[in-house]
Amino acid sequence: MKRREVIELARQIYDEDQLAELEHAIDYATDKHAGQKRKSGEPYISHPLAVAHTLIEWGMDIDSVLAGILHDSVEDTDATLEEIESLFGHDVSFLVDGVTKVSQARAGMRDLGSYLPQTKDNLSKLLIAVSQDVRVIIIKLADRLHNLQTLQFLPPSKQTKVARESLEVFAPMADRLGMGRVRMQIEEISFSYLNPKEFQRLKTLMNKRLGKSTRKLGAVRVEVERELKKQGVSFEVSGRVKNIYSLHRKLKKVDGNIEHIYDLMALRVIVADKETCYRVLGILHAMYQPMLNRIKDYIAVPKPNGYQSLHTTVITPNKQIVEFQIRTHGMHEYAERGLAASFHYHEEKGKKGYTRNKSTAHLPAELQWITQMQEVAARLRDGEEISQKQLDIDLFGDRIFVYSPNGDIYNLPEGALPLDFAYLVHSDIGKHAYSCQVNGKIHAFDKPLHNGDVVEIMTRKLSQPKQSWQELVTTTHARTKLRMQLRKLGIIETVSNAAAIIRDKAIRKKTKH
Numbered sequence: 460m461k462r463r464e465v466i467e468l469a470r471q472i473y474d475e476d477q478l479a480e481l482e483h484a485i486d487y488a489t490d491k492h493a494g495q496k497r498k499s500g501e502p503y504i505s506h507p508l509a510v511a512h513t514l515i516e517w518g519m520d521i522d523s524v525l526a527g528i529l530h531d532s533v534e535d536t537d538a539t540l541e542e543i544e545s546l547f548g549h550d551v552s553f554l555v556d557g558v559t560k561v562s563q564a565r566a567g568m569r570d571l572g573s574y575l576p577q578t579k580d581n582l583s584k585l586l587i588a589v590s591q592d593v594r595v596i597i598i599k600l601a602d603r604l605h606n607l608q609t610l611q612f613l614p615p616s617k618q619t620k621v622a623r624e625s626l627e628v629f630a631p632m633a634d635r636l637g638m639g640r641v642r643m644q645i646e647e648i649s650f651s652y653l654n655p656k657e658f659q660r661l662k663t664l665m666n667k668r669l670g671k672s673t674r675k676l677g678a679v680r681v682e683v684e685r686e687l688k689k690q691g692v693s694f695e696v697s698g699r700v701k702n703i704y705s706l707h708r709k710l711k712k713v714d715g716n717i718e719h720i721y722d723l724m725a726l727r728v729i730v731a732d733k734e735t736c737y738r739v740l741g742i743l744h745a746m747y748q749p750m751l752n753r754i755k756d757y758i759a760v761p762k763p764n765g766y767q768s769l770h771t772t773v774i775t776p777n778k779q780i781v782e783f784q785i786r787t788h789g790m791h792e793y794a795e796r797g798l799a800a801s802f803h804y805h806e807e808k809g810k811k812g813y814t815r816n817k818s819t820a821h822l823p824a825e826l827q828w829i830t831q832m833q834e835v836a837a838r839l840r841d842g843e844e845i846s847q848k849q850l851d852i853d854l855f856g857d858r859i860f861v862y863s864p865n866g867d868i869y870n871l872p873e874g875a876l877p878l879d880f881a882y883l884v885h886s887d888i889g890k891h892a893y894s895c896q897v898n899g900k901i902h903a904f905d906k907p908l909h910n911g912d913v914v915e916i917m918t919r920k921l922s923q924p925k926q927s928w929q930e931l932v933t934t935t936h937a938r939t940k941l942r943m944q945l946r947k948l949g950i951i952e953t954v955s956n957a958a959a960i961i962r963d964k965a966i967r968k969k970t971k972h
């Protein structure tokens with residue numbers, strides 16, 4: 460990557476002052492890294508330039524781009540944070556510090572296959588960095604992506620190590636942030652190094668299959684375009700090909716038979732608004748026979764990372780199976796860029812409220828886990844012990860969505876219990892909970908919630924939390940709130956038991972009616 464390419468791209472986006480800052484940062488970093496080379500033999504500065512270029516492409520704010528330029532300078536040169544702060548401001552130095560800390564945490568992680576107790580501290584550093592500003596992770600992803608793109612210059616043993624770590628930590632991280640395109644890029648490159656034979660085999664298999672179906676799919680596409688035009692819908696259609704790694708994962712589920720994979724190639728229809736999405740779905744279903752169990756409404760019920768789209772798989776009259784993905788431009792942008800989309804300079808110009816602990820203030824419900832993650836990090840900072848199991852549940856586990864009776868959406872880890880929900884809604888609701896209904900039916904406090912459940916917590920002013928509830932919460936958030944309340948109330952076991960009996964009677968009474 461050349462200085463000129465970065466500046467040219469930046470010129471289309473940032474204003475004069477910001478451009479001047481960028482040039483200043485590039486000069487500074489070039490000077491500091493002078494004489495250093497990448498394994499490829501290129502001058503070292505080509506790497507920070509590539510990272511900054513990616514961050515600009517992702518539409519990140521100028522501070523992130525500056526931090527991208529400077530991200531390796533504190534660790535690898537005699538540059539100091541103080542100097543960076545005085546030259547480029549506190550926000551930039553803060554981001555650089557965050558990225559450096561994450562790098563150190565990673566360097567300390569010897570064996571990622573089992574990042575258990577000895578690396579807890581490192582993982583916690585990662586969390587702390589995230590907790591303070593999620594842009595740190597986005598910069599880190601750009602850094603990792605370029606390191607993967609230049610992986611051929613490293614010795615094989617290192618290649619495998621970097622690839623495995625990317626697949627196990629960075630791809631899920633990108634996915635968590637809704638950054639679909641980056642996740643795919645990371646998976647694709649990592650997989651090609653970890654399992655080159657299988658990667659090649661699947662690539663060949665895929666190409667063979669695609670060759671067969673592309674022409675047929677073209678005919679369907681023309682037919683659909685004609686019909687949508689006739690119905691007065693304005694739209695864009697494009698084909699999307701499944702990536703090799705997700706094909707690999709899916710093949711494992713269907714006994715390796717590629718014939719059983721219906722979405723090798725899908726047609727993506729992008730329209731102006733949500734209503735039109737449903738209209739297009741209706742038009743498609745009037746044209747073709749939909750496969751009933753393959754209609755997915757991720758608009759009404761987004762995926763846990765915020766992804767939205769309608770999916771449907773149809774069978775054409777000549778028995779071709781085609782998947783369609785229907786979404787608005789906004790949903791498409793989010794599907795590709797995820798959280799990075801919300802840092803776009805246009806929205807951020809003149810307001811800096813998204814930094815630090817406020818960084819999640821405007822996050823959509825689907826990304827509530829970030830707030831929850833911040834709480835975990837805060838507790839780690841306070842020196843509290845948190846088990847690996849708890850971290851896995853809070854951070855890396857699958858997520859579900861549940862609703863309050865008035866339709867508010869809440870995001871919880873899979874396996875969450877009613878009291879986790881109660882404490883997420885409000886700590887007072889948790890405190891005074893005495894029974895719970897799920898989808899209109901009484902639901903015991905020890906039974907997990909499921910995706911799509913409508914959960915109602917019945918409260919009573921006199922009802923109080925009890926010690927035994929510690930077995931009835933799974934999230935760090937609920938556990939923290941509950942413990943605080945128990946401590947405050949000075950509740951002891953015997954009292955809790957008495958309360959439990961009273962509550963159980965109340966539930967039994969209610970069930971009888």
Ligand code: MN
Nearest residue numbers: 506530531602
């Ligand atoms: Mn780097």
